[in-house]
Amino acid sequence: MNSIVTCCQVRWRGKEMVDLIADYLENIEQRPVYPDVEPGYLRSLIPEEAPEEPDTYEDVVKDIERVIMPGVTHWHSPYFYAYFPTANSFPAMLADMLSGAIGCIGFSWAASPACTELETVMMDWLGKMLKLPEDFIAGTHGQGGGVIQGTASEATLVALLAARSRAVRMILASDPQRPETGITSKLVAYSSDQAHCSVERAGMIAGVRMKKIPTEQSDKYAVQGETLRRMIQEDKAAGLIPFYFCATLGTTPSCAFDHITELGPICNAEKIWMHIDAAYAGSSFICPEFRPLLNGIEFADSFNFNPHKWLLVNFDCSTMWVRKRSDLIGAFKMDPLYLKHDHQESGRYFYTDNSLFRSLKMWFVFRMYGLKGLQDYIRKHVELAKEFESLVRADQRFEISADVVLGLVCFRLKGSNEVNETLLKRINNGRKIHLVPCQLSGQFVLRFAVCARTTESRHIREAWRLITQLAEEVMQELPH
Amino acid sequence: MNSIVTCCQVRWRGKEMVDLIADYLENIEQRPVYPDVEPGYLRSLIPEEAPEEPDTYEDVVKDIERVIMPGVTHWHSPYFYAYFPTANSFPAMLADMLSGAIGCIGFSWAASPACTELETVMMDWLGKMLKLPEDFIAGTHGQGGGVIQGTASEATLVALLAARSRAVRMILASDPQRPETGITSKLVAYSSDQAHCSVERAGMIAGVRMKKIPTEQSDKYAVQGETLRRMIQEDKAAGLIPFYFCATLGTTPSCAFDHITELGPICNAEKIWMHIDAAYAGSSFICPEFRPLLNGIEFADSFNFNPHKWLLVNFDCSTMWVRKRSDLIGAFKMDPLYLKHDHQESGRYFYTDNSLFRSLKMWFVFRMYGLKGLQDYIRKHVELAKEFESLVRADQRFEISADVVLGLVCFRLKGSNEVNETLLKRINNGRKIHLVPCQLSGQFVLRFAVCARTTESRHIREAWRLITQLAEEVMQELPH
Numbered sequence A, B: 001m002n003s004i005v006t007c008c009q010v011r012w013r014g015k016e017m018v019d020l021i022a023d024y025l026e027n028i029e030q031r032p033v034y035p036d037v038e039p040g041y042l043r044s045l046i047p048e049e050a051p052e053e054p055d056t057y058e059d060v061v062k063d064i065e066r067v068i069m070p071g072v073t074h075w076h077s078p079y080f081y082a083y084f085p086t087a088n089s090f091p092a093m094l095a096d097m098l099s100g101a102i103g104c105i106g107f108s109w110a111a112s113p114a115c116t117e118l119e120t121v122m123m124d125w126l127g128k129m130l131k132l133p134e135d136f137i138a139g140t141h142g143q144g145g146g147v148i149q150g151t152a153s154e155a156t157l158v159a160l161l162a163a164r165s166r167a168v169r170m171i172l173a174s175d176p177q178r179p180e181t182g183i184t185s186k187l188v189a190y191s192s193d194q195a196h197c198s199v200e201r202a203g204m205i206a207g208v209r210m211k212k213i214p215t216e217q218s219d220k221y222a223v224q225g226e227t228l229r230r231m232i233q234e235d236k237a238a239g240l241i242p243f244y245f246c247a248t249l250g251t252t253p254s255c256a257f258d259h260i261t262e263l264g265p266i267c268n269a270e271k272i273w274m275h276i277d278a279a280y281a282g283s284s285f286i287c288p289e290f291r292p293l294l295n296g297i298e299f300a301d302s303f304n305f306n307p308h309k310w311l312l313v314n315f316d317c318s319t320m321w322v323r324k325r326s327d328l329i330g331a332f333k334m335d336p337l338y339l340k341h342d343h344q345e346s347g348r349y350f351y352t353d354n355s356l357f358r359s360l361k362m363w364f365v366f367r368m369y370g371l372k373g374l375q376d377y378i379r380k381h382v383e384l385a386k387e388f389e390s391l392v393r394a395d396q397r398f399e400i401s402a403d404v405v406l407g408l409v410c411f412r413l414k415g416s417n418e419v420n421e422t423l424l425k426r427i428n429n430g431r432k433i434h435l436v437p438c439q440l441s442g443q444f445v446l447r448f449a450v451c452a453r454t455t456e457s458r459h460i461r462e463a464w465r466l467i468t469q470l471a472e473e474v475m476q477e478l479p480h
C-alpha cells in the first residue's frame, strides 16, 4: 500500500505539508479572495465513488490546487474583510498537530487528566488576562471557573439550558406541589434584536420563548435598561416567568455594546440569569484601554467569547466562564458506569464536552505571543479600522453608520439601499476584496472588518482605492 | 519577538513538530498507557499567569514532556482497550494541517464553497460505501443527504430537534386551533436502556420526555418490537404523543444491536421519527459481511455514525444522513442579512454547522487507504477481538458476557462483582493496559475494546497474560 501509514512516511509527507501550508499562507494575497465558482462546481471534478485501491499521495496533493483551491474563500487573505475574523496563527497550528497526534477525547478527568487540567488552568490564565472577578477563577477556590466550548452558539445554548434548569429548580422549591411539566412553556428569555442568530436558535432548541428587545440607532443599538425592565413587568403581569437574558458585547451587525452595568442589576434583582456573549469583542478586553467595555461583568452568571475569532487561537476555541460550576454540572450530569473513575468526585473538574485537547493551543499561543504580543495584535487591528474610518470620513460621498469601537467599520454611500447593494455586489464580484453587509435601521450597510493576521495599512488603502473606484462607477450608472 | 510568527519560522518548527509527533507515535507503547497522577497535578507545574513577554519555543517544547505527557491517557497505545476507539491516522493528520491553514468556517456555501461541496460529495462517497438507500444520497437528486456533525451526541440531538419540529408541524396541521405551547409537554421519545447517555441528555436539552425501553440479557440487550409497541400504546392511551425513537446499533456497554427491521415498521406506522445511532459499529458496515447489521435502514429518518471512532478519520467527524433535507433545514433555518449570498436558494446545500473543513480528512483518508484498506482495517480489529474472545473462552475461570460481534469483548471472572471490580482496579493500576467496565444485568463486566491502529496479536496476548496473572492474585486474596 503506498498510502501514508508508517511513521517514516509521515515524517516525509508531513514536512512536505508544512511547506505546502507555509507556501499557501505566504502567497495568499495573490489569490482572488472570493472564489469564482457556481454551486455544484466540485462534484464534476472528482469521481463519484471512493477508490477501491489507494490513490497515491502525489495525486491527492495535486488535487488540492485542482479541486479545492478554486472553491476556497480565503479567510486569511489580508483582503478578507467579511464577517468577523477567524483566528489563525502558527503556534496554534503547531499545537493542533500535537493535539491530533495525542488524539485523546476529554470527556472526563480519567480520559486524559492533562487535557482537563490544562483546560482549567488556561481558563484561569485567560480569565486573569481579562481581569474577571475572582468568582470566575477556578484556582481561587471560588465556586466558578471556565470551560472551553466549541462555539459561542454552543455557549449561549449551554448557558440557556443551565438557566432553565436553575429556574425550574427555584420554581419547584418555592412551590413543591406545582407539576414540572408546563413550567417551560411559561419561561421567557430575552436578547437584543441585534443579537446573533444563534441566540434565537438556542431558544428554539431549548423550547423556550426568546423575546427580542428592540434597540434604536439613537441608543447606538444597545439594549436600554428601561426597555428590559418594562418587558419583564409586562411578561410577569401576563403570568410568564422571565429567567434568562443574553447581553451582547460587540454585536454582529455593528459591534454595539449592551449596557450591562445597567442591565445586570435588573437581572440580579429578578433572579434572571445574565449571560454575556462577547464572541468577537471579548478578545479586546485583555487591553486595559478596552477593559471598561466589560464593566458590569460582576452581575453576570456566565460570560463567553471566542479566542478562535480574534485571539490567534485557531478554531475551535470558545471560552466560557460561569459564576457557579454547580449550575452547569447540575444541568448536564450523567453517570454511566463506563465513565466512572476513581477521581469522579474530586469536584475540581466540571462539565467538559467530548473534544480534543483544545487547551494546548491556548497554551502555545499565550506563551509564544505573551500577553504583550496579544495586546499588540488587538491594537493593530483597531488602528487599521480607525485608519479605514478616517478614509471613509474624509470622503463626502460616504457616511459612517455606527461608532467604530474595535476592528469593525460600518459604512455606506449616502444614497439608496439599491446603490449600496449594487456597490457591494461589484466589490465582491471583483474578487480582490471581500465584504458582507448588514442592516441597520432599515439601511443596507457595508461591514468592513479587519480580519487577517497579516493585514497591513497598505491593504487597507488598496481596499479603499478599490471601493471608491467602484463607487464612482456605480454612482454614474444609478440614480442615488 | 522570538515566537513563531513568520512562515520561515513555521517551516522550521513545523518540521520539528512532525518529527516530535512521529517519535511520539512510534514509541508510544513504551509509555504507561494510563497516567500516574493525582487530580490537580498540573497546576503546580506551570506559572499562575500567562507570561507578559513571549516564552521561547524551546521552553514550550520542553514542557510537553515535563507537564503534559505525565498526565496523558495514551488513547493510541496498542495497550489501550478502554471506551471505544478514537480514530488516528496520518492521512487525516495531514488533512487537518491543511484544514488549519485554510482555516475557513463553513457556515454557508459562500463562506467557502469548496468546504460545503466537498462535504456533500464525501457524504455521498461514504453513503455508497455503506450501501445506504438512494434516498440518503444527495447526488441522486433525492430529498436526502448527509452532513457532518461534531459528535454522535450532537447528531442525536439534531435528529431529536428535527423530529420535534416535524411533530409539532403535523399536530398543528391536523388541528390548527390547537395552541402551540403545551404540545412539547405531551411529546414522548424512546430509546433503549442500553443507549448512550447522550440520548438521555438530548431529551433533557430538548425538554421532552425520553423513556428508556427495558432490554433483557435473553434478547441480547436488544429492544424488542413488542416492548416498543406496548409502550407506544400505553402512552397514547395516556394522552401522550410518541414522536421519536433512537435505535442503537452497537451499544456502548456491550455492542448490542436493536432489531430495526422489526422496530422500523412500527415507527413508520406511528409516524415516529426513527434515528439510528451506530456511533461505533457504523464503520464496520463498509464490509459486506457486516452490512446485514444495517438492514432496516430503509425505515429510518436519520442515521449517524462516527468515522472519528473506527474509520481512521481523526476527531471530530460524525456523519449523519437524513431522508429529507428539508426536515433539518426547517428546524434550524435562520436568515440574517450577514449570512445572505447570491446562491442562498440553490437548495443543494443544507444546514452545516460552524466548523472547519472537516470533509478534507475524509477525502484524504478514503483516497489514501482506498475502500479495501479501510475494510482490511475493520476486519483486523474484529479478528483481534475474536482472538481475545478465544483466549477468554479457553480459560474456565472466566466467562464471556455478551456476543462478540465486532471489536468489543465483554468478559468477567466467574464470581462476585467485588472480585471483578478488584481485578479491574489492579489492571488499571498496573498502567500497562487500560480497560473500563460496564454493567450488564446487574453484573460488573470488563470491556475489552480493540482500539489502536497499531494493535497486533502480540499486544492482545500480552494483555491476556497480564489479566490472568492479576486474576490469579485477586482470586487468592478474595473469596469469589
Ligand SMILES: Cc1ncc(COP(=O)(O)O)c(C=O)c1O
Residues within 6 Å of the ligand: A084, A150, A151, A152, A153, A154, A195, A196, A198, A248, A250, A251, A252, A277, A278, A279, A280, A306, A318, B354
Ligand atoms: C456576537 C456574536 N455571537 C455569536 C457568534 C457566533 O459565534 P460562533 O460561530 O462561535 O458560534 C458571532 C459570530 O460572528 C457573533 O458575532
Ligand SMILES: Cc1ncc(COP(=O)(O)O)c(C=O)c1O
Residues within 6 Å of the ligand: A354, B084, B150, B151, B152, B153, B154, B195, B196, B198, B248, B250, B251, B252, B277, B278, B279, B280, B306, B318
Ligand atoms: C452508541 C454510542 N452513541 C454515542 C456515543 C457518543 O459519541 P460522541 O462522543 O461522538 O458523541 C458513543 C460513544 O462511545 C456510543 O458508543
